[in-house]
Amino acid sequence: MYYQALIYIPYAILVNIFASYMLTEYWLNVILDKYVGDEHIITRYFDHIVVGGGTAGIAVASRLAENEAHTVLLIEAGPKVSLLHDIPLATPMFQKSPIDWKHQTESQLDACLAMKNNSSQWPAGKVLGGSSRINFNIHVRGHISTDYLSWQSEQDWTKEDVLYYFNKYEKADTYNRSPNIKQFFSHQPTHVTPIATAILKAANDLDFNTSFDMNNDGFHISRRDGGSFSLTPVSIRTGARLSAEHLYLKSRKKKNLTVLTNALVTKVLFKHNFEANGVMYNRFDQVYKVHALKSVVMSAGTLNTAKILLLSGIGPANQLKPLKIPVIADLSVGENLQDHIITGLDMITLEKSLDLTFKDFISPINIFKYFFKGTGTWTHPGCEAVGLLQLPSDKKNYSVSSPDLQFMLLPYGVSSDAGAAYFNHLNFKNESA
Ligand SMILES: Cc1cc2nc3c(=O)[nH]c(=O)nc-3n(C[C@H](O)[C@H](O)[C@H](O)COP(=O)(O)OP(=O)(O)OC[C@H]3O[C@@H](n4cnc5c(N)ncnc54)[C@H](O)[C@@H]3O)c2cc1C
Numbered sequence: 001m002y003y004q005a006l007i008y009i010p011y012a013i014l015v016n017i018f019a020s021y022m023l024t025e026y027w028l029n030v031i032l033d034k035y036v037g038d039e040h041i042i043t044r045y046f047d048h049i050v051v052g053g054g055t056a057g058i059a060v061a062s063r064l065a066e067n068e069a070h071t072v073l074l075i076e077a078g079p080k081v082s083l084l085h086d087i088p089l090a091t092p093m094f095q096k097s098p099i100d101w102k103h104q105t106e107s108q109l110d111a112c113l114a115m116k117n118n119s120s121q122w123p124a125g126k127v128l129g130g131s132s133r134i135n136f137n138i139h140v141r142g143h144i145s146t147d148y149l150s151w152q153s154e155q156d157w158t159k160e161d162v163l164y165y166f167n168k169y170e171k172a173d174t175y176n177r178s179p180n181i182k183q184f185f186s187h188q189p190t191h192v193t194p195i196a197t198a199i200l201k202a203a204n205d206l207d208f209n210t211s212f213d214m215n216n217d218g219f220h221i222s223r224r225d226g227g228s229f230s231l232t233p234v235s236i237r238t239g240a241r242l243s244a245e246h247l248y249l250k251s252r253k254k255k256n257l258t259v260l261t262n263a264l265v266t267k268v269l270f271k272h273n274f275e276a277n278g279v280m281y282n283r284f285d286q287v288y289k290v291h292a293l294k295s296v297v298m299s300a301g302t303l304n305t306a307k308i309l310l311l312s313g314i315g316p317a318n319q320l321k322p323l324k325i326p327v328i329a330d331l332s333v334g335e336n337l338q339d340h341i342i343t344g345l346d347m348i349t350l351e352k353s354l355d356l357t358f359k360d361f362i363s364p365i366n367i368f369k370y371f372f373k374g375t376g377t378w379t380h381p382g383c384e385a386v387g388l389l390q391l392p393s394d395k396k397n398y399s400v401s402s403p404d405l406q407f408m409l410l411p412y413g414v415s416s417d418a419g420a421a422y423f424n425h426l427n428f429k430n431e432s433a
Helices: 002-006 009-035 055-064 088-094 144-151 159-170 194-205 244-250 301-311 317-323 358-362 364-373
Strands: 045-051 072-075 227-231 257-260 264-271 275-283 286-298 385-389 405-409
Touching (some): 009 088, 009 358, 055 244, 055 286, 144 159, 194 227, 194 385, 264 286, 286 301, 358 364
Parallel strands (some): 045 072, 045 286
Antiparallel strands (some): 227 385, 275 286
C-alpha cells in the first residue's frame, strides 16, 4: 500500500516543479516588463485600439495592422509566456495558475454540489493569447446553420462567406499568398490511447457515423442515426500548442502594431459623451490614457468586455445609476450569457488501465520525444475523440439541426494523478473523493 503511494512521488515533484516554474516566470516577466521592457508607449494616439490580446483581439489587431498606413495598439492585462507553456499535456496546470483569471461562479443551491462552496471554477486566459493559450486545443468549427447563419438579422452572409473566413484563418496569414498551404490544425490528435480506438469501434458498431471529418464535411452533422464520432481535430503544430499568439503575432511581426502586456483596461473614454475615442488603463499601479483616432475594439472576453463596458457607463441604466456610474448608453450589456457546462463520467472501470497515467507524464522517453521529435504523450491534447449527438425528435429537420450533446473522450480523470493536480484544480470538496 505504502509502496504504491511512493511511486506517485516523482510525478508530484514534477507537477510542483512546473507550478513553481510558472510562478517564477510570471513574476520575472512582470519585473522585466516593468523595469527593462521596451513597450513604453511613447505616442498617446493610435488609429485603432484593441482591448484584450486574446483569441479574437489578436486576430482583429493583426488584420487591422495589415494596412501599413494605420497604427494599432493591442492592450493585454496578462503577461507573455515562454515555450514551456506550449506543451499540450501541461494544459490542466494552467487553471488556477497566474495566467488564469480564476473566475468562480456564485455559490449554487442546486448545482455544483461536489465543488467547494458549491461553486464552479470558470477559467479564462489572462495572458497574451488569452484563452487560446490555456484551452484544450479542440478545433471544431461549429454548426453552420445554427451557430452562424441564424445569428444574422437579414441575409447578411451565406455559408460560403463563413467558409471563406474559416479557410482564411485556418491558413493564417499565408492564405492570400498560397491557398493550398497546409492548414494549421491537425485533423486528428497527435497522440491517442487505445481507448480512442475502442470508443470509435463501439460507435461504429452502434451504427454511428465514424468516417467523418468534423470540419471539412460541410460542418453540420452528416447523420446516419443521431450523430457522428471522430478523432479530435486539434490546433497543434509539430506537437506544440498553436494559439492565436503563435498564428498572428509570432509568425509575422508588424511594425505598426504595438503590443502592450500587463496593462489592465478599466474604462472606455468618450468624445462628446458619445463617441469612443480611447481607453484608460492601469499598468504597474500607474493610470494612463491613450486615444484612438478611428476605433476602439472591445475583445476582452465574455465577462470582462461586459465589465469594462458597464464601468464605462454602457449598460442597463437601472443597474448603473445605483452605483453612481454616469449612463452613456442604456443598453442590455451583460445579458444573454451563453456558455457550455461540462460534466465528467469518471466512473467507468475497465479490466485493465488504458488511460493516461502519471507514469506516461514523467517518462524520460516521452520528454525526449516531445522536445526532439514533437511526438509522444506530452503532445496529448486532452481530448482524443468527439461525438456530436442529436436527441430523437419528430419535429427536427436533422440536416439543419445543431447537435444537442457533445461527447468528449478525455482519457484521464481526477484519480489519474492521485490527487496531485486535477482534484484541486477542479475545486472538488474533499468528501467527494
Ligand atoms: C479551460 C478552457 C478550455 C477550452 N477548450 C476549448 C477547446 O478545446 N476548443 C475550443 O474551441 N474552445 C475552447 N475553449 C473556449 C475558447 O478558448 C474561447 O471561447 C476563446 O478563446 C474566447 O476568445 P476571446 O477572444 O473571446 O476571449 P479570450 O481568448 O479569453 O481573450 C480575452 C483577453 O482579454 C484580456 N483581458 C480581459 N480583461 C482585460 C482588461 N480589463 N484589460 C486588458 N485585457 C483584458 C484577457 O486577459 C484575455 O487575454 C476553452 C476555454 C477555456 C477557458
